[in-house]
Amino acid sequence: MMVIDGAMGEGGGQVLRTALALSMVTGEPFRIERIRQRRAKPGLLRQHLTAVLAAEKISAARTAGAALGSTELAFMPGSVTPGEHGFAIGTAGSTTLVIQTVLPALLTAAAPSRLTLEGGTHNPAAPPWDFLVESFLPLLERMGPRFDPRLERPGFAPAGGGRLTLHVTPAPRLSRLDLTAGPEIAAEGLVLLANLPRHIAERERDTLLARIGWAPEQVRIRHPLEALGPGNAVILLSKAAGLTSVFTSFGKAGVPAEAVAEAAVGEYRAFRAAGVAVEPHLADQLILPLALAGGGSFTTLPLSGHAATQLELVPRFLDVPLRAREAGDGVVVEIG
Numbered sequence: 001m002m003v004i005d006g007a008m009g010e011g012g013g014q015v016l017r018t019a020l021a022l023s024m025v026t027g028e029p030f031r032i033e034r035i036r037q038r039r040a041k042p043g044l045l046r047q048h049l050t051a052v053l054a055a056e057k058i059s060a061a062r063t064a065g066a067a068l069g070s071t072e073l074a075f076m077p078g079s080v081t082p083g084e085h086g087f088a089i090g091t092a093g094s095t096t097l098v099i100q101t102v103l104p105a106l107l108t109a110a111a112p113s114r115l116t117l118e119g120g121t122h123n124p125a126a127p128p129w130d131f132l133v134e135s136f137l138p139l140l141e142r143m144g145p146r147f148d149p150r151l152e153r154p155g156f157a158p159a160g161g162g163r164l165t166l167h168v169t170p171a172p173r174l175s176r177l178d179l180t181a182g183p184e185i186a187a188e189g190l191v192l193l194a195n196l197p198r199h200i201a202e203r204e205r206d207t208l209l210a211r212i213g214w215a216p217e218q219v220r221i222r223h224p225l226e227a228l229g230p231g232n233a234v235i236l237l238s239k240a241a242g243l244t245s246v247f248t249s250f251g252k253a254g255v256p257a258e259a260v261a262e263a264a265v266g267e268y269r270a271f272r273a274a275g276v277a278v279e280p281h282l283a284d285q286l287i288l289p290l291a292l293a294g295g296g297s298f299t300t301l302p303l304s305g306h307a308a309t310q311l312e313l314v315p316r317f318l319d320v321p322l323r324a325r326e327a328g329d330g331v332v333v334e335i336g
Contacts, residue, residue, distance in 0.1 A: 001029050001030060001031055001074070001076075002028060002029070002030040002031070002316065002317075003030070003031050003032075003033065004019055004030055004031070004032040004033070004313070004316075005032075005033060005034055006032050006033060006034040006035040006036060006037050006071070007034045007037035007038055008309065008312065008313070009305060009306075009308055009309025009312055009313070010038070010304075010305035010306050010308070010309045011036070011037050011038025011039070012036050012038060012039050013036055013039075013047075013048050013051075013097065014284075014306045014309050014310070015032070015035075015309060015313065016032060016035055016036070016044075016048060016051070016052075016073070017048075017051055017097060017100055017101045018288060018309070018310060018313050018314065019032055019075070019313065019317075020051060020052065020055040020075060020101050020102075021055075021100070021101050021102070021103075021104040021105065021288060022104070022288070022313075022314065022317035022318065023055075023059075023061075023075055023077050023317070024055055024058065024059040024061075024077050024080060024102070024104070024105035025080075025104055025105050025292065025317075026317050026318070027077055028077075028317055029074070029075060029076040029077065030074075030075055031072070031073070031074045031075075032072065032073050032075075033071070033072050034071060034072075035048075035070065035071045035072065035073060036048070036071075037071070042071055043068075043069040043070055043071045044066075044067065044068055044069060044070045044071075044073070045068070045093065046068065046089055046090055046091045046093050047089050047091070047093025047094055047097060047098065047119065047120075049066065049067070049068055050087055050088075050089045050090075050093065050098055050119070051097065051098045051101040051102075052066045052073065052075070053066065053087070054085070054087045054098055054101060054102050055075070055077075055101055055102055055105075056075075057081075057085060057087075058080060058081055058082075058085055058102050058105060058106070059077040059078055059079070059080050059081070059105060060077070060078035060079055060081060061075055061076055061077040061078055062075075062076040062078075063075055063076070080105045080106070080109050080110075082106060082109040082110060082111040082112060082113040082168075082170070083111065083113055083114075084113070084114050084116075085102075085113065085114070085115050085116070086115070086116040086117070087115075087116070087117050087118070088117070088118040088119065089117070089118065089119030089120070089160070090119070091119060091120075091160050092119060092120035092123065092155060092156070092157040092158050092159060092160030092161075093119050093120055093123070093160070094119065094120050094121075094123045094126035094127075095117040095118070095119045095120060095121055095155070095162060095164055096121070096123075096126055096127045096128065096129065096131070096132050097126050097127070098117055098119075099115065099117065099132070099166060100127070100285065102115070103166075103168070104288060104289065104292060106168045106170060107140065107143075107144075107145045107168070107170055107171065107174060107289070107292070108145075108170050108171060108172065108173060108174060108292075109168075109170045110170075111170070112167065112168060112169045112170065113167070113168045113170075114165060114166070114167045114168070115165065115166045115167075115168070116163070116164070116165045117163070117164055117165075117166075118155075118160075118161070118162065118163050119155060119160050119162060120155045120156070120157055120160050120162055121151060121154050121155045121156075121162035121164055122154055122155065122156050122157075122162075122192065122231060122233050122250070123156075123157050123250075124157065124250045124252075127281065127285065128233065128235070128246075128248050129151050129154065129162075129164065130190070130235050130237075130246055130248070131246040131248065131281065131282075132149065133149045133151075134237055134244045134246055135243075135244050135245060135246045135282055136282065136285055137149060138243075138244065139177065139179075139243065139282075139286070140289060142175070142177060142242065143171070143174045143175045143176075143177055143289060143293055144171025144172070144173065144174050144175050145168060145169060145170055145171045145174075146168075146169040146171075147166060147167065147168060147169070148166070148167035149164065149165070149166050149167075150164065150165045150166075151163075151164050152164060152165065153224075153226045153227065153228075154192070154194065154224045154226070154227050154231070155227070155228070156194060156227060156229055156230065156231025156232075156233075157231075158229065159227075159228045159229020159230070159231075160228070160229070161227070161228035161229065162227075173293075174289060174292055174293035174294075175293060176290075176293050176294065176295040176296050176336070177286075177290060177293065177296045177298075178296055178297045178298070179243060179277040179278055179296075179297070179298040179299070180277050180298075180299060181240075181275050181276050181277045181299055182240040182241050182242075182243070182277070183240065184238050184239065184240055184272065185239055185240060185241060186239040187212075187214065187218065187236070187237060187238050187239065188214075188218045188219070188220070188236075188237050189205070189208045189212075189214065189218060189219035189220070189234070189235065189236050189237070189264075190219070190220050190222060190234075190235040190236075190237070191204050191205050191208075191219065191220070191221045191222070191232075191233075191234055191235075192222055192224060192231065192232065192233040192234075192235065193221065193222070193223055193231075193232050194223065194224050194225075194227035194229070194230055194231040194232070195227060195229060195230040195231070196230050196231075196232055196251075198221075198223075199257075200232060200251065200257045201221045201223075201232070201257075202221070203256075203257035203258055203261075204232075204234050204257045204258070204260055204261040205219045205221060205261075207257070207258045207261035207262060207265075208234070208236075208261050208264075208265065211261070211262065211265045212265060212268070231251070232250065232251030232257075232260065233248055233249070233250050233251065234248065234249045234250075234251075234260055234261050234263075234264045235247070235248050235264070236248075236264050236265070236267075236268045238268060238271065238272065240277075243277065243278075245271060245278070245279045245282065246279075246281075246282075247264050247267040247268045247271070247279065248264060249261065249263035249264035249267075267279070270301070271301065274301050274329050274330050275328075275329075275330070276299040276300050276301055276330040276331075277298050277299045277300070278298045278299065278300040279300070279301070280300060280301050280302075280303070280304045280307070281304075282300075283298065283300040283301075283303065283304070283307050283333065284304060284306040284307045284310065286298060286333075287307060287310040287311060287314060287322070287333065287335070288310060288314060290335045290336075291314045291318050291320045291322065291335050291336075292318070293336075294320060294335075294336050295320075295335055295336025296335050296336065297332065297333060297334045297335065298332075298333055299327065299330050299331070299332050299333075300330060300331055300333060301329075301330055301331065302330070302331055303324060303331055303333075307333075311324060311333075320335060320336055321334075321335070321336060322334075322335050323335075
């Protein structure tokens, strides 16, 4: 059985999620030790345990160590079972990270699937719902599968309570994807504000308009009234031909609204100045499906710890060459 050090690379939940995803796809069992060793609170938190249990159900796996706080886990997958699957995290833990874990196995499954998840949909340090529907899933559709994502109720930390569904129509195989930088053809901003004073969103909108120079109609304020708790996010979308890049900053108690907007602007400007195709968070997500497709490439900014971890871990499950080389101020990632 393959043994994986959970402290490798970024040393957090990405190691576990990638191992689970690839184990489901390949049928290769593994044991992971020192789970999330580099985090302030090591071991399986609620969202990580939900990812394990989701992978266990979808792949008819046998597990040992699947419990809250566990720092070791053995995972022995069976056959992937597409169909109706529902999972509730029970906290504001990220639903999109659970999707990240189980989706690779469903992309080329024998039949369609419908996932229903409850928990957080807009979480700091996790891909928000808008990233999923605007950036990641459209790229996967270019590789063959089809998706019907629905956000029934947003969930912000700490209240959670979000609910989403994702219908997956698989493809017989995944197609190669090569992404190069192109000019921005459209851009827009979205300010989400739930159960908080409206002036917060207005100040964030005004900061975006002042710092980027967009027209007023390019920034919208949305109040998701169905949210169970307070929440605030600034989301910027930069659209090129066939690819949308998403930049997000979350409001936090004690942080001025202007600073929240400035954080998103900073990421957006750094990306546009670099002249690369893929922003860093999308780069984290693309490596695994491109490896499953057997090939692909993209240009991006210097790799994050998550992306570097993917480049190290994926070849342990898949016999596909992965390379990253510097090019100007960015990096070229080549797979296959």
